[in-house]
Amino acid sequence: MKSPENSTFITLCFMAFSIYLHFNLLILFLLIAEYIILFVISLTSQQVVTKFIPEYYRNIITIFGIFFSIILTIHGFTVTNSDYTLKKIDVKIDNLPPEYEHFSIALLTDIHIGPTVYKDRVKKMVDSVNKLNPHMIAISGDLVDGYVEYLGERVKLINNLKSKYGTFFVTGNHEYYQDHIDRWMEFFKKNVNMTILRNSRGIIRRDNSNHVICVAGVDDIFSTNINVPGHGTDAKKALEGCPDTNSTNILLVHQPNAANKILRSPLIRTKPVHLTLSGHTHAGQFYVVYPIAWLLNTYLYGLHTVIGNSQIYVSAGTNFWGPPIKRWNSCEITLISLRRE
Numbered sequence: 001m002k003s004p005e006n007s008t009f010i011t012l013c014f015m016a017f018s019i020y021l022h023f024n025l026l027i028l029f030l031l032i033a034e035y036i037i038l039f040v041i042s043l044t045s046q047q048v049v050t051k052f053i054p055e056y057y058r059n060i061i062t063i064f065g066i067f068f069s070i071i072l073t074i075h076g077f078t079v080t081n082s083d084y085t086l087k088k089i090d091v092k093i094d095n096l097p098p099e100y101e102h103f104s105i106a107l108l109t110d111i112h113i114g115p116t117v118y119k120d121r122v123k124k125m126v127d128s129v130n131k132l133n134p135h136m137i138a139i140s141g142d143l144v145d146g147y148v149e150y151l152g153e154r155v156k157l158i159n160n161l162k163s164k165y166g167t168f169f170v171t172g173n174h175e176y177y178q179d180h181i182d183r184w185m186e187f188f189k190k191n192v193n194m195t196i197l198r199n200s201r202g203i204i205r206r207d208n209s210n211h212v213i214c215v216a217g218v219d220d221i222f223s224t225n226i227n228v229p230g231h232g233t234d235a236k237k238a239l240e241g242c243p244d245t246n247s248t249n250i251l252l253v254h255q256p257n258a259a260n261k262i263l264r265s266p267l268i269r270t271k272p273v274h275l276t277l278s279g280h281t282h283a284g285q286f287y288v289v290y291p292i293a294w295l296l297n298t299y300l301y302g303l304h305t306v307i308g309n310s311q312i313y314v315s316a317g318t319n320f321w322g323p324p325i326k327r328w329n330s331c332e333i334t335l336i337s338l339r340r341e
Helices: 008-044 055-080 119-130 148-160 181-191 221-225 235-239 256-263 290-296
Strands: 085-093 104-108 136-140 167-170 200-205 212-217 247-252 275-278 302-307 310-314 332-340
Touching: 008 055, 085 310, 104 119, 119 148, 119 332, 136 247, 136 275, 148 181, 167 212, 167 247, 200 235, 212 235, 235 247, 256 275, 256 302, 256 310, 275 332
Parallel strands: 085 332, 104 136, 136 167, 212 247, 247 275, 275 310
Antiparallel strands: 104 332, 200 212, 302 310
């Protein structure tokens, strides 16, 4: 059984939800602002004020809110129907040998193959990545958003990704939402050419170098929180196979909050992580959600130094969740180039 491709009805339903979400959050922010102003007035004046915005203006604001929500939804829809934004960044790594200078990683996160991410969009993503000719590809979670029987054929398009050292994948929270995670794991192993990092690691050795790149990855923290049998975040297990010396350690962790806990744990004193690759936040996805996402995530977007020489890059996400709506330039494919100090 397959899910419908390019369903106009499904897309319109999600766009209607986007308008509804934008409108309600805009009104919520306005109400919060009004209550803050009323509170300040009550502290600085003897006058009792119960409303800051007159009733007449409230009606105008409601109309404006609906109009603005429609405009933001249309704008976001044009973003997700445009070319992917290519984000190129250089990451300086301590003691990186010359043979690994400009080693390139194509980072994909939050692909969300599902109700509104169809086969043609997955193909466009694959073609865009292959043009970059990266040394390796990392998928930091939320590859799928649904059931195996509906989405399997779309997911097989991941096999068309090309890189010298292959594709590495870790789970995100959405892998655990609908279908049973073990069904997806079985499907991935049988049908998708990628290395699944489940609290494990892969070793890349370039040109017979004495130095290696250790790519480690953990199960998403959501599996720990809901006690999925056989699943759970275990960074110690993931990193234990990385060499103690002559190794650049890269860690794939879907959620930056989980990554932050790992990178600040005592484990990192014995097994340093030079670069962590995350997603999950979508950089807010919607303009009206951005402030909330900023408050809830230690690192919302971009490259950050966590502690010492350990860095984390949080992608804005390759695609989107639910409504095909996103902020400007935030459907991102990231090309990371490792550089010597």
